[in-house]
Amino acid sequence: MVELRQVSKRFGSHEALKDASFSIKAGEFMTFLGPSGCGKTTCLRLISGFDTPTSGRIFIDGKDVTFDPPYRRNVNQVFQNYALFPHLTIYENIAFGLLMKRIAPPDITRRVQRVLEMTALSDFVNRKPAQLSGGQRQRVALARAIVCEPKVLLLDEPLSALDAKLRTQMRTELKQLQKKLGITFIYVTHDQEEALTMSDRVAVINAGRVEQIGTVSEIYYKPATRFVASFIGDTNIVEAQILSSDSGMLRCRLEGGLELHVRRQESHASAKILLSLRPEKIRLHRIDPGGVNSFSCQVAMEVFRGAVDELTLTAQGNLQLGAILANDGNAGTDFHEGDQVFASIQPEDIHIVEE
Ligand SMILES: Nc1ncnc2c1ncn2[C@@H]1O[C@H](COP(=O)(O)OP(=O)(O)O)[C@@H](O)[C@H]1O
Ligand SMILES: [Mg+2]
Known part of the structure; x- marks a missing residue:
């Protein structure tokens, strides 16, 4: 579904991503895991099209999208700060993307209803974002992204604004939702526990370099490097x-x-x-x-x-x-x-x- 071939990204003299090559299967829950500043967001922005690589190619669903703008890629992103419209109701926030795409009104109603049920937000349709809890806002951000039915959903540390208890609960909800939808998720986090509990596979990134890609048990029990071994769990x-x-x-x-x-x-x-x-x-x-x-x-x-x-x-x-x-x-x-x-x-x- 998503493939990177020898992708590098330089900011001035700083190489934020070095020669990344990997592919992500359709329906997979893939996580980019690594410490702050290692290049996770950079990698996500290259896939979403908010940035272009210095070298290398990016493919989505078999098509070379390296220089395509975000709206020409069938991807959607959930941002760390949610980026909801404060003056719109929850319903309007979720429907917004479909309106922009000029979807027929009856279809909009049907699709929004379905996503509202899926994210347990049906009771809040007429509220504004400020009238919701952190966890509910986070679900609105998610609902707004999945209602557009992207092939790939990109999530950049989406749980970091929540308190510890809610974060743990949302992990399970996110994972179940992803299974139900069958959408490819690319998830970014610096939290190894989040990565281990939700992902099918994890790419461990250190200083711009992908040090290992594998299933959660592979990276835990067969770490390739000192960094991977110490970053994932205690060792x-x-x-x-x-x-x-x-x-x-x-x-x-x-x-x-x-x-x-x-x-x-x-x-x-x-x-x-x-x-x-x-x-x-x-x-x-x-x-x-x-x-x-x-x-x-x-x-x-x-x-x-x-x-x-x-x-x-x-x-x-x-x-x-x-x-x-x-x-x-x-x-x-x-x-x-x-x-x-x-x-x-x-x-x-x-x-x-x-x-
Ligand atoms: N637009 C930019 N201009 C210059 N440097 C940047 C830019 N974006 C990111 N960087 C640098 O690239 C590195 C990786 O950043 P980022 O991908 O945001 O890390 P992460 O998301 O893993 O915390 C950091 O050192 C950051 O300062
Ligand atoms: Mg980041």
Whole structure:
């Protein structure tokens, strides 16, 4: 539905987007995720046509739209500040785009009604935007965009003006709406939780470069780079040296001296590597469970987080590792500061990442 081929965008000497190439399937929920200033909005503006790339081509539905103005592309955008017309009613706000397109009045009524029901706004048709809550305004902005039935809907941090509780609720609503409509969504956020809960795939952007594109579980469990691993969820990044390799397994010495087995992966050009160990993949035991990858350590710190405990472990050579344990009420999983314990991690749960 949307394809970027080697797209770059420069502002003066600053390269806001560097050589981006990827495609987005029809009906997909794709998210651009990255810290503030990494180039997410720039990428969206190139797709919507509010900006043109310095180099590269953009295709929508098979057609080269690189230099087409926004109104010649079948896309619609929901803005961060909603950009509603304050003097128009909710009904008029939603109908506006259809009026501009000179749609027949009976069709306008029918389409607006349908979208009002879908976004649970039917009770508010005669109000002005100022008479609505933040969440309701956000739904009007969405309704106004989807009533035009675009092939692609672009959403630039649409939930950032809402409070935390509403933001969580709107995530589910947005996702359900997208499924119901079957429209391709391109969603921009700096919030990794939003990205993980809603997206089919995520493009992680760092300093103008798309570092990885994948399903949410791919980017979480198989991060390609140090940046991706640390930006999505918490992780332990540890430098290591490959000591030997045989039959699909690498023996590695971590900084501090601890030796672990790592399932062999494609990317390890040199003997020096970076490992990512997710804290929830580290298991703790009172007695040595034996087998590969069990090692003794001490619980240096314990932070209660309700459903889970966050522990800091100190292993051989003063190596610090974060671990997360479920507070499931099992006596065998109740560990405290100062406890001398054994930790273990499966070789396939350690991932080699690029710098
Ligand atoms: N019109 C512009 N002129 C100059 N620099 C810009 C312009 N738009 C964006 N930038 C710069 O490009 C970079 C990426 O911006 P942006 O895409 O808005 O980031 P994000 O949406 O990820 O926060 C930033 O460093 C920003 O300052
Ligand atoms: Mg932005």
